Amino acid sequence: MGVKNNIIAAIDIGTTKIVAIMGEIDSDGRLRIIGMEKTVSRGVKRGVIHSIEDTIGAIREVVDRLQAKSNKNISKVYVGIAGQHIRSIKNRQFKYIQNGVGEISKLDVEEILNENFRIPIEVGEQILHVIPQDFVVDKEAGIRNPVGMAGRRLDGNFNIIIGRTASARNIEKCVKEVGLEIEELVLEPLASSLAVLSEEEKEAGVVLVDIGGGTTDITVYFDGILRHTAVIPFGGDIVTRDIKEGCSVLIKQAEALKIQFGEAVADLVDEEKVVTIPSVGGWDPKEISFKTLAQIIQCRMEEIIESVKFQIELTGLHDKIGAGIVLTGGGALLRNLDVLTQRKTGIDVRIGYPDSTSKIILDEALNQPIYATGIGLILNGLNKPIENEKDLGNDKDTGSKMNLFKRFFGAMFDTED
Known part of the structure; x- marks a missing residue:
């Protein structure tokens, strides 16, 4: 596989889900997403593999399904790396x-x-x-x-x-056990930025906040260059646990409450609205007010936003974020989170979808913030030179490093020798 066959594949190993995704480069040089499979992630905590066996099983499941449905074989993949060790x-x-x-x-x-x-x-x-x-x-x-x-x-x-190094090696081991080779290990927030940010936004100054299950990744761009990256060790899962404890419900019920009825700004919620949780295993049915649910969510999301604000201030670029804050990842879909973020930071906010770039063609079902990292990973491979092309310099490793730089900072290396 590789760019030689016009097929690029990637695996996003997340805290809550593992996604395998495949794209095909068309004659115009655009990337068409031709397949995506996902499964629940059981071996990953806060972006880091904690169970090799569970992670291998999950990767094998999504890769097998992807190959069967697309009728195409995968041998090399782009894989994301994340976690608070970054x-x-x-x-x-x-x-x-x-x-x-x-x-x-x-x-x-x-x-x-x-x-x-x-x-x-x-x-x-x-x-x-x-x-x-x-x-x-x-x-x-x-x-x-x-x-x-x-x-x-x-x-x-x-x-x-x-x-x-151990995190990188564990990722490598899991992918190799499934019979695949890693084309490149890419920092996940860099991948997400390829999918949801435009070059104009990076030039004007933009903050990408990727809210995953276990972590929230932050990247700050200004003048078209990545200036800062940070990882906050909280994500959507901790909000679910807060709801579980605050409302005394099961973890599955807490997740359903968050997704179906959750809001990030309590004062925008109708005080009269309630949801009834049916009785389970001898527990009495209970009523939970939308207002209470929103207060629990708002409290935790404000903590995450405060950490984002602190990271922006560390860069000294707070007044230069011309394009605002872009929220992506599964957590970005929380109702009114953009409103809360704007209130707390004083910076304009939008939700980041993977079709922000004209380089990609994808179905509406895949144009979701939750797939930003996976789609960004294969976009990362879009400009990779065709296999067997002469590497820059004599050292193959040096060549692959330079290919990486060319992808992120193409303009810098477009000058003729």
Whole structure:
């Protein structure tokens, strides 16, 4: 498989669901989603695999169903990595230009990019992504694309995203056990951003808040560049547990209450409305007011939004978020969550759907925030060079790293050699 066959596949290993998704590149270079299968995730907690056996079983189930229904085989997949172990650091690299011409080449930029993969990090961690922020040529700062400029010294500022090696290895093990090869391990919020954010939004300044079952992922873009990423260890599941405890119901009933009747702003709810929970296993039937339900939800969602607000303030870009906050992931569907987020942050809010990009064609049933990560993962593979194409540089690993950079920052590397 691979781009050579026009088929791209991905697996989103989430806390509440595991999704396998397949896309086909049409003659116009657009990606048509041709299949999606999902199942309940039992081996993942807060975005991290806790049971290898359960996760392998779930992946095998969705992959087998996807292959059977699409009548196409999968051998390589893009897979997301997430969880609260993800962290990012800033780093600066420099080099003197000694190519005789006195001009900065694409190779010079590649060299200082790849130096970041050699920086010392903590034992048990690995570098997932190196994201260029800007460059300095001699003393001229704030340069987006230094290729072709005259200069004697090139400095680069980078955002380095780091994750736990054990988490990456566990993902790899589960996928390999199903007989698949990982094409690339991609940070999930980066994948979601490919599906739901436009280039104009990234340029103007935008915050993507991806509310999953176990975690809430935050990414902040400005001037078209990823400036900050963070993971909050709470998601939709904790809201369900709050409802279970606050209303004294079963976890399944709590989830149904949240999805069918839940709202994020208590003062917008009709005080007279109630829902009756039928008797189960000898328990008496009970009435729960919509207002009480909304108060429980609002309390927890305000806590998550406060954490989002704190992360935005950390970047120093609060006043530059021109395109506002985009909510995606399953938690984004909570009624009036956009209203609550706007009230608490003072920033415009919209819900992010995967069809925000013109590069993709998908059925209405798949155009849901819950599928943003899975669809983003295969979009990540859309610009990957055809297999066997000559890699950049001689080192295959270096080539694959550069392919990654080209996908996220294509404009930076579009200059001819």
